[in-house]
Structures are given as structure tokens and as C-alpha cells.
Amino acid sequence: MAKLGKATDSDYLKLWQQYVSNFRNATPIDLTETPAARMKRVSRLESDPEAWFAYYFPNYCTAEPADFHKKATRRLLSHSEWFEVRAWSRELAKSARSMMEVCYLALTGKIKNMLLVSNSKDNAEMLLLPFKTFFEANNRVEQDYGQQQTLGQWESDKFVTKCGCSFRAIGWGMSPRGTRNNEKRPDFILIDDFDTDEECLNEETMKKKIKWLEQALIPTRSISTPTRILVNGNVIHDNCAVKYIGDNLADKFEIVNVRDKDGHSTWPQKNTEEQIDRVLSVISYESAQKEYFNNPMDGGDVFRELTDGKVPPLNRCKVLIYADPATSNKDVSSGSYKAVGVIAMQGLTYYIAKVRLDTMSTAHFVDALFDLYNWATHNHADNVRVWIENNSLQAPFYEQVIMPAIFKQSAERGVLLPVVPDGRDKKDKYTRIEGLLEPLNRAGALVFNAAESDDPDMKRLKAQFTGFCRQQKRMDGPDMVEGGVYILREQASLDATQGIYSVKRKNQFKI
Numbered sequence: 001m002a003k004l005g006k007a008t009d010s011d012y013l014k015l016w017q018q019y020v021s022n023f024r025n026a027t028p029i030d031l032t033e034t035p036a037a038r039m040k041r042v043s044r045l046e047s048d049p050e051a052w053f054a055y056y057f058p059n060y061c062t063a064e065p066a067d068f069h070k071k072a073t074r075r076l077l078s079h080s081e082w083f084e085v086r087a088w089s090r091e092l093a094k095s096a097r098s099m100m101e102v103c104y105l106a107l108t109g110k111i112k113n114m115l116l117v118s119n120s121k122d123n124a125e126m127l128l129l130p131f132k133t134f135f136e137a138n139n140r141v142e143q144d145y146g147q148q149q150t151l152g153q154w155e156s157d158k159f160v161t162k163c164g165c166s167f168r169a170i171g172w173g174m175s176p177r178g179t180r181n182n183e184k185r186p187d188f189i190l191i192d193d194f195d196t197d198e199e200c201l202n203e204e205t206m207k208k209k210i211k212w213l214e215q216a217l218i219p220t221r222s223i224s225t226p227t228r229i230l231v232n233g234n235v236i237h238d239n240c241a242v243k244y245i246g247d248n249l250a251d252k253f254e255i256v257n258v259r260d261k262d263g264h265s266t267w268p269q270k271n272t273e274e275q276i277d278r279v280l281s282v283i284s285y286e287s288a289q290k291e292y293f294n295n296p297m298d299g300g301d302v303f304r305e306l307t308d309g310k311v312p313p314l315n316r317c318k319v320l321i322y323a324d325p326a327t328s329n330k331d332v333s334s335g336s337y338k339a340v341g342v343i344a345m346q347g348l349t350y351y352i353a354k355v356r357l358d359t360m361s362t363a364h365f366v367d368a369l370f371d372l373y374n375w376a377t378h379n380h381a382d383n384v385r386v387w388i389e390n391n392s393l394q395a396p397f398y399e400q401v402i403m404p405a406i407f408k409q410s411a412e413r414g415v416l417l418p419v420v421p422d423g424r425d426k427k428d429k430y431t432r433i434e435g436l437l438e439p440l441n442r443a444g445a446l447v448f449n450a451a452e453s454d455d456p457d458m459k460r461l462k463a464q465f466t467g468f469c470r471q472q473k474r475m476d477g478p479d480m481v482e483g484g485v486y487i488l489r490e491q492a493s494l495d496a497t498q499g500i501y502s503v504k505r506k507n508q509f510k511i
Contacts (some may be wrong), residue, residue, distance in 0.1 A: 012129070012156065019133035026059035027139040042144050046108055049073055053100045056140050060096045063270035068256050069097055075252060076101055080110070080226035085246035087235050089258040089292045092267055094232040095127070095192055101230075102188060103134055106165035107145050111228070114188040115179060116169045117217060119196050124169035125156045127192050135161050172209055176220045185222040191245075192232040200237035209241055214249075235294040238469060258292040263359065285456075285463045295474065297467025302438050303478075306462055308450040311351045314381035317344035318491065319353075321372050321386045322422075322484030324476055325365055325402055337460075337476040340368045342376050343484035345492065349445045350485050357457045357464075357477045366405045373417060387487055389480075390421035422483060430470050433478045436485060441465075446485075 033041075045052040050070060054061045068088075076082060088094040105111040116131070118124035135141065135148035142148070146162055153160040160166040166184075170176055172194065179186055191213075199205045221227040231250070233242035246253030256266055258276055265271045280288045289295040311317075324339040338360040342353040354375055356368035369386055376384050390398040398421065410416050426432060440446040452458040461477040468478055 012126070015126070015129055016133060019130055020137040022059050023133055023137040024139065027056070027141075029139050029143045038144065049077060049101075049104055052104055056103070056138060057096075057100050057134075060093075060100065063267070065097075066092075066267040066269065068254070068266065069093070072254065073097065073101055076228060076230065077105070077110075079251075080228065082252075083229040083250045084252040085231040085233075085242060085250045085254065087233060087242055087246060087253070087255045087294050089234065089256060089266075089294065091258060091271055091292075092256055093270075098190055098192070098230055098232055099131055099134070102190060103131065105188065105228075106161065107141070107163055109163065111188045112165050112184040113180065113186045114165065114167050114190065115176060115186045115217075115220070116167065117176075117189065117191045118169070118171060118193045119199070121157070121169065121171035121174060123193060124171050128167060128169040129156070131167055132156070132159055135159075172212055172217075176217050179220050185225065186220050187222070187225055187227045189217065189221065189227065189229045190232070191217075191230070194231070195233055195236055195240040195242055197236060200240045203239060206239050206241065206244075210244055213241070213245070234291065235296060236290055237296045240296075255294050257294055285460045286467065289463075289467075289474070295472075297463055297472070302434050302468050303441050303465040306441065306465060307444050307447050308453060309351075309447040311344060311353045311447070311449045311451070312346050314344055314353070314376060314379045317346045317351070317381070318488055319344045319376055319381040319384050320484055320487060321369070321376060321384060322480055322487065323365070323369060323386065323388045324480040324483060325388065325397065326359075326476065337474060338365045338368075339461075339476045339480035340365070340372055341461075341477075341480050341484060342372050342381075343481065343488060344381075345485075345488040349447060350440060350488065351447045351449065352458075352461070352481060353449050354452060355455075355457050355461050355477070355480075357460045357480075362401055362405050366402070366409050369406065369417060370409055370413060370415065374415075385418050385420050387420050387422045387483065389426075389483055390423050391426055422487065424483075424486075429475055429479055430472075433468065433475060433482045436482050436489075437478065440485070446481075 045055055050065065050073070053065075072084070072086060076084065086094050086098075102111070102114055106114065116124055116128045118127055132154075148161040148163060150160055150162055153166075156169075158166070158168045168179060170179075176186075194209075199209065218229070221229075231242060231245050233240070235243050235255070237243075246255075258266060258271060260266050265273055265276055276292075280292070283291075286297045289297050319342065321340065321342055323341075326338050337357055339355070339357045341355040341357075344351040344353050354372055356372065358364075360368065369388075373384060373386055388398065388402065403419070406417055406419060437446060448458065448462060461481075464472075464474055464477040468475060
């Protein structure tokens with residue numbers, strides 16, 4: 001091994017030794033195999049990339065690949081000219097799979113010059129390390145393709161294999177110009193871990209990164225030679241490079257979360273539902289959305305600060321329960337949340353007294369309606385009505401699913417739930433929420449119940465508020481609050497109008 005990276009030399013050396021040991025131990029070979037049998041086996045493996053990965057990377061292929069893995073590999077290998085962004089969740093092996101694909105292309109002679117680009121030179125070298133040790137210490141590669149390590153061209157930031165493919169690690173901002181392997185310009189550019197949280201918060205820095213990528217990095221490729229560009233990362237911020245590249249430059253922008261739209265593990269062969277639940281249970285809602293669902297919630301630009309406070313006695317307030325049912329019958333989903341909230345109004349201030357906000361089955365949602373109704377009446381709220389959103393898109397679900405479930409629960413509980421459908425024709429969600437709630441919040445007139453601050457549902461609601469922006473995927477909680485505040489405001493306005501009318505009418509009969 002030649003010079004070490006800066007990150008630090010001792011750390012790099014420890015990782016190198018670990019990778020070497022892992023590859024050596026994981027790749028036993030059959031010393032009695034004949035040359036003819038070996039050639040036949042190698043030919044068979046090269047015709048089946050998944051089998052090739054499993055044979056040469058047994059220490060990485062510890063679970064059967066998912067369909068999205070296989071489809072992504074077929075796209076990449078079948079297009080010599082290709083630009084793809086893989087915004088795959090953590091624990092979906094985006095870096096491991098791309099390494100296997102690159103090594104396959106290199107050993108089969110499909111690529112000759114690979115650049116690995118990351119957020120810094122040190123990080124790029126660390127990401128290049130497993131590639132380097134694969135060619136150094138893999139017994140099966142040495143048996144089938146010959147020794148790959150070369151003398152004098154084997155360093156932590158650049159090496160050239162005996163099969164004729166060069167590998168170089170660079171960090172953003174470095175000059176990639178003139179990066180050649182003899183006459184070959186880069187024909188595979190792998191961009192991995194390019195975004196950092198700190199940089200995404202600096203708009204000028206992100207502009208510089210994108211400019212560098214478009215004006216310095218990508219033009220290192222040859223115009224006449226097909227080139228693959230692959231970007232691995234997560235959408236960690238609305239201002240991140242991964243999102244910009246996927247939206248504006250890539251042939252394919254694939255987003256794969258740890259769970260699919262139906263709430264199922266996207267890689268059940270590796271990540272079980274119980275394991276996912278366990279991990280998500282010990283991190284915050286915001287962190288889970290960012291790291292596992294490509295839904296960053298730290299980009300909010302509307303509700304920067306929220307007000308916590310004590311809710312007045314409910315019998316001194318106008319109170320309603322508002323519910324926003326997503327048309328899904330799943331208790332776990334990466335899609336829309338169902339939301340139910342007790343909203344109270346006193347004077348010009350609106351209080352979010354209690355809330356249920358989560359992915360819910362219909363039964364769970366109806367339970368939440370009854371539970372919050374019982375909570376409100378137990379706390380002496382008067383004349384409480386349960387308003388349920390029922391626009392034209394939701395009408396069939398409301399009539400055919402929600403109401404029958406409510407009637408069934410009413411009969412079982414002996415409680416008649418006073419349901420009122422909200423058939424308002426709602427316009428753009430962002431505009432409605434921002435227009436009605438932002439002025440209230442800015443004035444301190446939108447108050448979250450401080451007594452519920454540790455409640456997981458209240459935490460989710462507040463996270464959706466602080467992460468609220470036009471690009472935000474999940475606005476179900478704020479949308480529910482907007483619905484309740486809108487109705488309370490309209491009722492207050494109607495009461496005031498009727499009061500003025502009554503006074504005028506009374507004065508007409510004075511002598």
C-alpha cells in the first residue's frame with residue numbers, strides 16, 4: 001500500500017486492514033478447478049451480473065436484492081451513455097451496489113477511467129478504499145482475472161488496475177481537468193455523498209457546487225465516448241445538489257424510501273417491518289423523514305417559530321374537532337397521514353388542544369374521532385361538533401368507508417358522534433395554509449397546547465409546521481388545523497353578524 005489519505009492516516013490504515021481481512025476471508029477459491037472449468041464459470045457469471053455480484057462480493061451480498069436493485073443495475077449496464085440519480089434511503093445499499101457495478105464494468109473491459117466524487121477529498125478517498133481493497137485482496141478476482149495491483153500506481157487517491165481501468169478520488173472544488181487514463185477520458189463518474197447538511201443551508205455554496213459540477217466535473221468526459229454518470233444520495237434538503245441534479249440533469253431520478261407508498265419495506269429480504277419500526281421509534285420524526293423517506297423537514301420557510309401555551313378551560317371557548325382523512329386503509333404508510341384535532345377558540349386566539357396525526361387504518365382513525373370527542377366533552381367543552389373533510393375527491397371514501405365505520409362504532413359505544421361533513425371546495429393546500437395560519441402564528445394567536453408537548457402526535461404536527469414549504473410532501477397536520485380554524489373563524493363571523501342584526505332589530509322598536 002502506498003500513501004495514505006489525510007482522514008487520518010491511522011484511521012485509513014485500520015479501515016484498509018479491515019477491508020483486506022474481510023475480502024480475504026470471504027472469498028475462498030477451489031484450487032483444484034481446471035482452467036477450462038474456470039473459463040466456463042467466469043463466462044457464465046459475466047452473463048449474469050447478479051450472480052457475478054454474489055460470487056465476487058459475498059461479504060456484501062448478505063441479502064437477496066430487491067426488484068428495484070435489479071432494475072437499476074439493468075438500466076446502468078445496458079446504457080453506456082447514461083445519467084442516473086439514485087435517491088435511495090439509508091440501508092438500501094446504494095453505495096455497495098454501485099461499487100459492484102463499477103467493478104463488474106472494469107473487469108469486463110466496459111470502462112477504462114472512473115472518477116469517484118464526494119463532498120471532500122478525504123471522504124472521496126474513504127469511499128474509494130473498498131474499491132481498492134477489492135482489487136488488492138479478493139482471492140476470486142485474482143484467480144479469475146489475475147492480480148490487479150500495479151506497482152507505482154497504487155495510492156489512496158488514485159490507482160490503475162492490471163485490467164486497464166484507472167480510479168481517482170476527488171472532492172468538490174478540486175480541478176478534475178486533464179483526468180485521463182492514457183488517452184481515455186473518464187467514462188464513469190460516480191458522485192457519492194456529495195451533499196452536507198451545513199452546505200445545503202448556504203445557498204451561495206450550493207450554487208458554487210452546482211456550477212463546479214456543470215462546468216468543471218461533467219466536461220471532463222469525452223463528447224464522442226459514451227459515459228455513465230451515477231449519483232448516490234438522499235434528498236436531505238430542498239436546496240441539495242441531489243435534488244437539483246435529479247430534477248434538471250439526469251435521465252432517471254429514482255427515489256426509493258425504506259417503505260413504499262403502501263407502507264411495506266422496499267427491501268423486505270433485508271429490512272423487516274419490525275426492524276424498521278424499531279429504528280424509527282428511537283429517532284425523531286424529522287430525522288426519520290429526512291434519512292429514510294427523502295422528505296427533509298428542516299427547509300420550512302413559513303412557520304419558523306411556534307407558540308406553546310396553556311389552553312383555557314374548554315367551556316370558555318368555542319370548540320370543534322376537525323378531521324382530515326387520507327383515503328388509505330393502512331396503519332403504516334409513506335403516503336398521507338390522517339389527522340384529527342381538537343381546536344379551541346377564545347377571543348382572537350386559536351388553540352390546538354389535542355391531536356392525533358399518523359398513518360392510520362380506518363378503524364384507527366374512527367377510534368381517534370371518538371377518543372378526542374370523549375376527551376373534549378370530559379374537559380367540559382360545550383356543543384362540540386366533529387367536522388370531517390369531504391371534498392369531491394374524498395366523497396366516495398367518506399360515504400362508503402368512513403361513515404359506515406362511524407355508525408358501527410356509535411352502536412358499539414352507545415355514543416352518537418355529531419359528525420358534520422366539510423364539503424368546502426378547497427384550493428391549493430399551500431396557499432390556504434400559508435394565507436390563513438401564518439399571520440395568526442406570527443401574531444402569537446396560534447397556540448399549541450404546552451401540556452401535550454411530549455405527545456408523539458403533537459410532535460409530528462409541530463414538525464410538519466416547522467418543515468412547511470411549497471415543496472413539502474406532508475402537510476396533513478397543518479391542513480387539518482387550517483380546516484378547523486377556518487370553520488371557527490366563519491362561525492365567529494356569523495355570530496357577530498347575527499349579533500349586530502339582533503341589536504339593530506331591537507333598536508327599531510325602541511320608543
